[in-house]
Amino acid sequence: MDKITTIQSRFVPMPIENIDTDQIIPARFLKATTRDGFGKNLFRDWRYSNDDESQPKADFVLNHKIYSGEILVAGKNFGCGSSREHAAWAIKDYGFKVVISSFFADIFKNNALNNGLLPITVSDVFLQQLFQLSPADTLTVSLEAQTVCIDKSGQKESFEINSYKKTCLLHGYDDIDYLINMRTAIEQFEQKVA
């Protein structure tokens, strides 16, 4: 898994609440058997008319060249619905490293963390401030300091992450590395409860 430390970047604003994983990656693209290449179908039905890449929808933010960056900023309850990890893969594959919202659905949050995509929960007030910024403004996310900073104003917001997950992301470890080393303890547990 990729390490995450500090990211300074412009961001893509998506001030829509309850963005579900069916929008992030529609079910018809879940037929793949690898984790790669989902980025081109990210928000497919919001991005293109008639499922046609030559017909981008002008009003959708990913089709605006003025917006760019490695940070996606979205309305509350982001990633609700289906547990499909393909949603996290698609966001990562498209080039985002961080998603900021005021509220994440549980399964999406876990899926993101398991793929080195950092979900950051901020206050509603701070989220609204981000939506007011201009496309050229940049944010600095520090996982070590657990802060998001609006570079222009220097305004900072802290975020929470459990210390275990933080260590994993900073070093690029995943849970499987940890769990495999636990196999003996797991076997003992099985014998105890049997």
Next chain:
Amino acid sequence: MAKTLFEKIWDKHVVKQIEGGPSILYIDKHFIHEVTSPQAFKGLEKRELSVFRPKQVVATADHNVPTLNQHLPIKDELSRIQVQQLIENCKKHQIELYGLGHPFQGIVHVIGPELGITQPGMTIVCGDSHTSTHGAFGTIAFGIGTSEVEMVFASQCLMQTKPKLMRINIEGELNKGVVAKDIILYIIAQISASGATGYFVEYAGSAIRSLSMEARMTICNMSIEMGARGGMIAPDEITFQYIKGRQFAPSGESWDQKIQEWAALYSDADAVFDQEIHIDATAIQPMITYGTNPGLGIAINGFIPVAESIPDEGERHTIEKALQYMGLESGKSLLGLPVQHIFIGSCTNSRIEDLRQVALLVKGRKKNAHVQVMIVPGSQQVSKQVQAEGLDKIFQEAGFEIRQAGCSACLGMNEDKIPAGEYCISTSNRNFEGRQGAGARTLLASPLTAAAAAITGVVTDVRELM
């Protein structure tokens, strides 16, 4: 110390508690299917690992299978490859597979309970958010992502942070025409699509106790639609009677011992929940959704909220966006809205009791000429039962089409899609934009409400036909 049902099960499954971090939680049963497992098998192989406890894994093919001609090779190449890969992976790792053509095949959350694999007190996971269904048996059951599927393959464990606990008490008798689906749609409409995020929910109260196991499964199934990680109901005599005698249920002495264990699975009288909600069952009417998340539901004889009158800007925007997509208007009733499709199926409502309710209503009636009605039984066993009880004849005479088991038009992954712009009353669990096909407009409702609309061709209060 007094414990909740959740805590009794959770505490028994913690292998280790990490300081300042998650618990290592032991998983008793792991269900897998073709869509969210291939990358997990690949990951495992990349690490040169085998499946740690293959006997605790059960596989089926459901999400991406055709519901017609299942005996023939799958036409869609990508789907065929995905299903084939499941067959190969299961063979290689010695995992029991109830694949296409097997008498036990079906929607993963239908077959687990009907085969007696799902039992009280277990921890159960599956790479599918509706795994909460199994909570109806007094289990901790929740959906996981593919990386977590890989973790369970590798260690039979997951790293989990203990969720907060919510109890939803539903007291009182249900009104005529109100079934389990209406109860859960009502709850979600009350607390919103994110109202239980971060929580694990226990459903309790006299209205829940009076429900059959299949009805309880419908309720637990949609826990995720209000953001809850899972939902559960304390097992009781109804639970035990359902499990008894099923294929993989305990028997003989082992049964007696299990019954004793299971009978202790309830929340102690003075157990504390982080949040408690009380709902009056008599306030619930048959429900239907008008929007693009399952929280946007109203009583069938109610009115769509007036978007402009909603103070919260985000919420107002959500409803405006939803109504635009749905082609519906603020403040209007849905009754009389012409619909083109009826889908009766999915892990929410495709069990034999659902289909019996539908059959009872449509017996001797015919579908409206302008609607297409598709019934997709949840499993091969349900299909068999439909035939044994002669329900298939009733459906055929009504002009309904009966398909073979699978997830089908619930998520529109296979060919079973609703065309853009058309309305579908669906007994499934999600009405998200494009869920049943790009541009499709989904109205979630109970099997009874779906059946009523099949007959009239418009959104109908089922009580008028009862």
